[in-house]
Structure formats: structure tokens, C-alpha cells
Amino acid sequence: MAVPLLKKRLAKDRCARSVMLALTVLSLLLLVAMGVGLYLKSEMILDRYSLWTLLTTSDWKPLKGSFGFLPFIASTLAVTALSILIALPISLLTALYLSEYAHSWTKRVVFPVLDILAGIPSVVYGVWGTLIIVPWIADALGPHFVDYTSGYTVLASGIVLGVMILPVLVSLFIEIFTIVPQDYRDAAASLGATKWQVCRKVILRKSLPGIIAAVVLAISKAFGETIAVLMVCGNSASIPHSLFDPCYPLPALIANNYGEMLSLPLYESALMFAAFILFFIILVFNFASRLLLRRVEKRYKL
Amino acid sequence: MDTETQTFAGAFQRFGQWKETDGSEARTAGAPEGENTIDIQGLNVYIQDKQILKDVTLQLFDRKITCIIGPSGCGKTTLLRSINRMIDTTEHVRVEGNVIVDGENIYGPKAEITHIRKKIGLLSQRPTPLPMSIYDNIAFGCRIHGTRNKKKLDAIVEQYLRATGLWDEVKDRLHNPASGLSIGQQQRLCLARGLAVEPQFILADESTSALDPVSSKHIEDLFLQLRERYGIIMVTHTLRQALRIADYVVFMYLGEVIEKGPADVLFNHPQHELTKQYLSGVFS
Numbered sequence: 352m353a354v355p356l357l358k359k360r361l362a363k364d365r366c367a368r369s370v371m372l373a374l375t376v377l378s379l380l381l382l383v384a385m386g387v388g389l390y391l392k393s394e395m396i397l398d399r400y401s402l403w404t405l406l407t408t409s410d411w412k413p414l415k416g417s418f419g420f421l422p423f424i425a426s427t428l429a430v431t432a433l434s435i436l437i438a439l440p441i442s443l444l445t446a447l448y449l450s451e452y453a454h455s456w457t458k459r460v461v462f463p464v465l466d467i468l469a470g471i472p473s474v475v476y477g478v479w480g481t482l483i484i485v486p487w488i489a490d491a492l493g494p495h496f497v498d499y500t501s502g503y504t505v506l507a508s509g510i511v512l513g514v515m516i517l518p519v520l521v522s523l524f525i526e527i528f529t530i531v532p533q534d535y536r537d538a539a540a541s542l543g544a545t546k547w548q549v550c551r552k553v554i555l556r557k558s559l560p561g562i563i564a565a566v567v568l569a570i571s572k573a574f575g576e577t578i579a580v581l582m583v584c585g586n587s588a589s590i591p592h593s594l595f596d597p598c599y600p601l602p603a604l605i606a607n608n609y610g611e612m613l614s615l616p617l618y619e620s621a622l623m624f625a626a627f628i629l630f631f632i633i634l635v636f637n638f639a640s641r642l643l644l645r646r647v648e649k650r651y652k653l
Numbered sequence: 654m655d656t657e658t659q660t661f662a663g664a665f666q667r668f669g670q671w672k673e674t675d676g677s678e679a680r681t682a683g684a685p686e687g688e689n690t691i692d693i694q695g696l697n698v699y700i701q702d703k704q705i706l707k708d709v710t711l712q713l714f715d716r717k718i719t720c721i722i723g724p725s726g727c728g729k730t731t732l733l734r735s736i737n738r739m740i741d742t743t744e745h746v747r748v749e750g751n752v753i754v755d756g757e758n759i760y761g762p763k764a765e766i767t768h769i770r771k772k773i774g775l776l777s778q779r780p781t782p783l784p785m786s787i788y789d790n791i792a793f794g795c796r797i798h799g800t801r802n803k804k805k806l807d808a809i810v811e812q813y814l815r816a817t818g819l820w821d822e823v824k825d826r827l828h829n830p831a832s833g834l835s836i837g838q839q840q841r842l843c844l845a846r847g848l849a850v851e852p853q854f855i856l857a858d859e860s861t862s863a864l865d866p867v868s869s870k871h872i873e874d875l876f877l878q879l880r881e882r883y884g885i886i887m888v889t890h891t892l893r894q895a896l897r898i899a900d901y902v903v904f905m906y907l908g909e910v911i912e913k914g915p916a917d918v919l920f921n922h923p924q925h926e927l928t929k930q931y932l933s934g935v936f937s
Contacts, residue, residue, distance in 0.1 A: 455744065533742075538781040538843065541739055542794040542850050543771035552793070557784045 386630060393624035396617060405624065411588035413618045420628060422590045426505070426598035427632070429591055430580060431573045433509030438517045439566065445517075446524030447550050451536075468518035477582035480511035485583055493595050500595040503585030508598065511579050516569040523568065527561035528554055560648050567640040574633050577602035601629045689715040689755060689853055689884070691736060691773075696750035698731055700743060705731045707908040709750075713901075715853060715884040718876060720895035720916075722888075723905035724937060729888040732905070733856050736886065737773035738766050755853075771798060774847035776860045780839035782831035783846075787814075787823050790831045790842055794850035813845040817875055837868025844875065848883075855879065857887040861894065873898055892932065896920060904928045 396405070400418060408419030449458055489502030531554050539549045555562070585597020586607060605622050691713040698706040706728050713719050713736075721729045734740040736752060738759060751758045759769045771794075783790050791810045792800075800806060810827070814820040819841050823834070831842055840860065847855060857876070861869035876885050876898055889895050895902055899916040904927075912919060912928045923929045930936060 532781075534777060534779065534781040535783060537739060537742065537775070537777060538783060538846075539793070539797075540742065541737060541770050541775035541777075542797065542847065543767040543769075544794075544797045545767055548797045552797070553783055 386627075386634075389623055389627040389630055393620055393627050395620035396624050399617065406628075409588075409590050413615070413621060416617070418621045418624075420625065422588045423599055423601045423604050423625060424628065424632075425590045426584070427574065427600040427602075427629070429505050430508040430512060430584065430598060430600050431570060433505060433594070434512035434516060434573050435566065435570055437509060437513030438520055438569065441513075442517050442520035442524055443555075443562070446521050446528060447554070449521070450525050450528040451546060451550055451554065465518045465521055469522065473515060473576060473579040474582075476511055476515050477579035480507055480579060480583040484510050488595070497593065497595045501585060501597065503583055503597050504595050505584070505591045505598045506594040507583040508580045508600070509594075511583050512573050512576055515576065515579060516573055519572065520565060520569050523565035524558075524562065527558045527565060530561070531557045560644055563640065563644050563647060567637065567644075570636065571633055574629065574636070575602055577606050581606055601625050605629075691854060691884070691886075692751070692753040693732075693736070694751040694753065696732075696735060696748070696752065698728075698735055698740065698749075699747040700731075701745045705908055706735065709908075709910050711903060711910055711913060713854070713884060713886055716880060716882070717900040718880050718885045718887060718898050719901040719903060720887050720889050720899035721903045721905060722890075722892065722895050722931070723911075724931065725890075727905045728908040729905055730858055733775075733858050733886065733888050736854075736856055737770045737775055738764075739770070739775060741766065771850050772852055773854045773856060774850065774852040776840075776844055776847055776855060776857045778859045779863045780836055780843050782834065782839050782842055785831065786828045787831045787834070787842065788827040790846050791849050794846060798850060809849055813849045816848060816879075817841040817845040818871070819845060835868075837864050837871060840864055840868065840872060841875070844872070848879075852883065854884040854886060857885060859888055859890055862890060904931060906931070 396418060405418055405420050406424070407421055408417070409421040410417040410419040411422060449461060453461070484507045485502035487502075488504060488507055489500055492506075493500035493502065493504075535553050535557060536549055539553045540546075544552070580600055581603035584599060584603055586599050586603060587597040588599050588604075589596070591598040605625050608618070609622055693709055693711040693713070696706055696709040696711075697704065709728075709732060721732065723729055731740065734743075735748060740746055740748065748760055750760070752760055754769065754772060758764065783793060785793070788810055791813055792806045795806060795809055800809070811820060811824075814823065819838060822838060826833075831839065834842060840863075844855075844860075861872050864872065873894065876887070879885060880900075887895075887898075895916070901914065902916050902919045903913040904911050904919065904923075904925075906927050912923060912925045919928070920932065923932055
């Protein structure tokens with residue numbers, strides 16, 4: 352009696368295992384399929400032009416047959432970098448304050464607010480950027496630096512994007528700081544360290560790998576953010592030379608034009624190639640950050 | 654039961670006598686020669702409205718080892734953490750009373766915490782090497798207090814690694830992560846790190862309980878050496894350890910100091926019934 356029951360249990364176990372394995376492989380295959388699909392679709396434009404020309408020229412006149420992707424790539428990188436530059440210091444200090452200095456009741460008030468901020472749809476951020484940030488740059492900030500700016504700029508995109516990833520970063524950082532054992536804080540404090548010294552020399556140091564991982568996550572999100580950026584970036588296909596120039600990141604390019612220009616196969620292929628570049632940037636970025644993370648962990652043996 | 658109590662008391666007495674004939678004079682009663690003391694006056698500590706320490710009045714001497722003994726949850730660690738205001742890190746804590754160090758009340762309105770903690774170091778239960786190299790661990794305290802000179806730091810690092818017997822073991826890998834040391838070495842590193850800021854007193858919170866017997870012995874021996882220069886206040890769960898190294902003993906029970914005095918007096922002639930019972934192992 353017992354033996355058939357055991358057999359049944361073991362069979363179930365094997366079954367569960369293979370189902371889970373299959374699903375895992377499936378999700379991995381999805382990534383490959385996506386990459387291959389995008390590549391196949393962009394083959395047409397890659398046959399027509401050399402990869403080098405596509406990536407390094409900045410002339411974008413799809414109807415006249417010139418496809419230079421450099422402005423889009425440059426815009427994507429500029430906007431993402433700016434958003435991290437804005438969000439990282441603010442979120443680090445906010446998270447340090449909340450986890451190390453703040454009273455428990457402050458946390459009880461702030462945490463739900465952060466969650467709400469993180470949950471607001473990106474289109475709302477876009478509207479906020481268009482109504483507040485863009486006019487502010489055009490009328491108040493811009494005139495101090497340049498003769499004329501429309502307000503729809505790299506700066507506006509960076510600010511909106513920075514604000515969007517801020518709550519995510521703060522939540523992640525707080526999680527990371529909470530993992531640092533209290534013993535480390537006590538050890539440093541009992542030597543006479545001030546709270547700020549404990550934060551700077553112990554907490555930040557101990558959490559460095561976690562901080563890097565969180566920033567990678569935030570950057571990946573920033574790379575792909577479409578709607579909010581599209582609403583404030585100016586959508587002008589030229590390489591931005593200052594914060595007050597308009598720009599045109601890859602996701603905005605795809606979202607703006609896909610569906611309209613499908614009658615032109617070459618244009619469609621160009622947009623597919625844009626998606627492929629984005630896909631590739633994120634892939635490379637993730638691999639690179641993984642390498643960095645491993646080196647940091649090895650270096651400090653954390 | 655009564656006879657058992659007596660046998661245990663006898664054993665303690667014999668042990669005490671053996672120590673005396675061994676030439677150890679530090680255990681004899683009498684006024685301490687050190688000038689610096691920590692005066693705890695009427696200390697009450699409440700955590701979330703639960704009273705953890707009840708009117709503790711106690712004097713702790715420089716250049717002596719004072720062991721605080723008592724059953725779990727009697728407030729030993731809270732008392733220790735009150736002495737250098739590490740108690741401040743606990744939430745919902747309320748402290749009443751005075752702790753006078755060098756004529757300064759550390760709970761006074763003008764007291765400055767980092768200064769107090771520099772004077773009174775803490776060696777925790779488990780070793781906590783900071784996430785940096787061996788060298789940087791020792792230099793940490795000096796750096797936060799403003800010493801930047803490389804030569805000075807080098808000298809300090811060597812001095813205190815020697816003082817804790819670590820120098821020969823680690824001198825070739827000073828810049829390796831401290832987490833690579835064995836647990837006993839880590840605890841000696843933490844002790845060296847604490848000494849490097851030149852405290853007057855060292856608080857030790859069951860600092861040998863996480864260690865193997867050999868490392869534990871090593872720390873005890875270090876304490877006996879360090880007694881020449883520092884006042885050591887040690888919380889211990891091991892009666893035998895207190896017996897081996899204490900000059901003074903404080904017995905606590907449920908947040909109160911039941912009995913205190915020179916080690917040989919308290920171990921051999923405990924006055925209070927609770928002390929007698931604790932020493933004889935009726936409860937622990």
C-alpha cells in the first residue's frame with residue numbers, strides 16, 4: 352500500500368520539477384527569440400547600409416533614405432545619465448536619512464508616500480513635466496544660460512525621468528541599508544564615530560554591491576521609459592549639444608513612428624533596428640554591470 | 654540541597670585560596686589605586702515602559718577587571734550599554750540617573766556622545782570586523798577622530814596589533830579584508846581597534862562567548878595584561894571566567910544590583926541569599 356503511494360509522490364515531484372524547468376527555459380528563450388526577431392526584421396536596413404554608417408551618422412531623413420541613428424543613441428544615453436545624476440544623490444541621502452536618522456513615525460508616514468509615487472503611471476509624470484518643468488525651463492531657468500530654449504529639452508527629460516526613478520531607488524536603498532547588521536553600526540559608533548561617519552564609512556561601503564545593483568535596475572528602467580520622456584524631450588532628431596537642446600531617445604522614436612510609417616518597408620526596418628539597438632544597449636549594460644558587481648564583491652570580500 | 658550549596662561554596666573558596674598562593678595580589682580587597690572611576694548613581698532605564706534597570710548605584714574602577722554576572726535578562730548588557738550611551742541606539746528608551754566619568758555626567762545636557770564613546774570602548778559579543786582591510790579596521794577609529802598622518806597611523810596599527818598578539822599573524826596581509834581572519838583573530842582585531850582610540854575603559858559584552866576555548870583564553874589573557882592600563886568592565890555568563898579574571902564582581906538579578914564587592918569576598922563569602930544560590934548553581 353505504502354509503495355504505490357510513494358511512487359505517486361515521487362512521480363509528482365519529478366513532474367513538478369520538469370514543468371518548472373520548462374517554464375524557466377521558456378522565459379530564457381523569450382529573450383533569445385526577441386533578440387533574433389528584432390535582428391531578422393532589421394536585416395533589410397542592415398543589407399542596404401553598413402552597420403557603421405547607421406550608428407555613426409546623424410542625418411535622419413527616412414523619406415529620403417538617410418538613416419543616421421547617432422542622435423537617438425546620444426539622446427538615450429544623455430537622458431539616462433542625467434536622470435541618474437539627478438536621482439542618485441537625492442535618493443541615497445533620502446534613504447540614509449530614513450533608515451539611519453528618522454524616527455519610526457517619520458518612516459510610517461514617508462514609506463506609503465514613496466510607494467504611491469512609484470505607482471503613478473508614467474503618463475502622469477509626462478503631463479506634470481509638460482505643464483510644470485517645460486515652462487519652468489523655457490521661462491525661468493533657460494534664459495540664464497542660453498538665448499532661446501523651448502523647454503522641451505534633455506534637461507526636462509532628465510528631470511522627469513529622475514523624478515520617476517527616485518522613489519524606486521529610495522525603496523531599494525532602504526531595503527539594502529536595512530540588511531547591514533546593527534553590529535556594524537554599534538562597532539563604529541562605540542569607537543566614537545558620528546552617525547554621518549557611520550553612514551559614509553560603514554553603511555555605504557558595506558552596501559556598495561547592493562547600491563550598484565539598484566542603480567543598474569534604475570538605469571535599465573530609465574533606458575526604456577517611453578511615454579513620459581516622449582512628452583517632454585522635444586522629439587528633434589539632432590545630437591543634443593547642451594542640456595537646453597531638444598533630443599529624441601530611441602523609445603520615443605519607436606513609439607512616435609511605429610504604426611504610421613509601416614507602408615514603407617525600409618522605415619519599418621529602421622524602427623526595428625532602433626528597437627534592436629535599445630535591446631542591445633540594455634543587454635550589454637546588464638552584462639557590464641554584472642562584471643563590475645563581481646569585481647567589487649571580490650575586492651571588498653563583502 | 655543545602656549541603657550541595659556548601660560544597661560549591663567550598664570549591665570556590667579553595668579556588669580563591671589557590672589563586673592567592675599563586676601570587677596573584679590583585680584579587681585582594683582594598684581601595685583601588687586608580688584615580689579614574691565611573692560613578693553610576695541611581696540609574697533607571699526603561700525600554701518601552703518596562704523597567705530594565707532599577708536604581709543601579711555602582712562604582713567602577715580604573716585598572717581593575719570588574720565582572721558583571723547574573724542570569725539572562727537581568728539587565729547586564731543594558732547596564733553595560735548605558736555606560737557609553739550605546740543604549741541611545743535602542744528605540745523607546747528612557748534613562749534616569751547619572752553616570753559620572755572624569756567628573757562629567759554623560760547623561761548631562763552638555764554631554765557629547767562621540768567623546769564619551771572614545772573614552773569608553775565596547776567589545777561586543779560577536780566579532781564585528783568592519784567591511785575593510787585589517788589595517789583600515791585599526792586605523793578607523795584614529796581616522797574618524799582626525800589622525801591622517803600615514804606614518805602615525807602605521808605606528809598605531811603596529812602598536813595595537815602587537816598589543817593584541819596579532820602582529821606576527823597578520824603583518825604580511827595588513828591590506829587584506831579583515832573578514833578573512835579566523836573568528837578568534839577577528840575578536841582580537843576588534844579589541845585592537847577599540848584600544849587604538851586610547852580609551853580609559855573597555856566594556857566587554859560576553860566577548861568570549863562566541864569563541865572557541867583557545868581564542869577565549871587568548872582574550873582573557875589579554876584582559877589580564879590590559880588591566881595594567883585600562884579599566885575593564887566585563888559582562889559574563891561564565892562564572893568560571895569571572896572567577897579566573899575578576900578583581901571586582903557585581904551580581905545582578907532582575908535589573909537590580911544585589912551584591913557587589915571584591916572578587917574573593919563575593920565568591921567566598923556571599924552575603925545575599927540570591928548570590929549564594931546563583932553561585933552554587935541553583936539557578937543560572
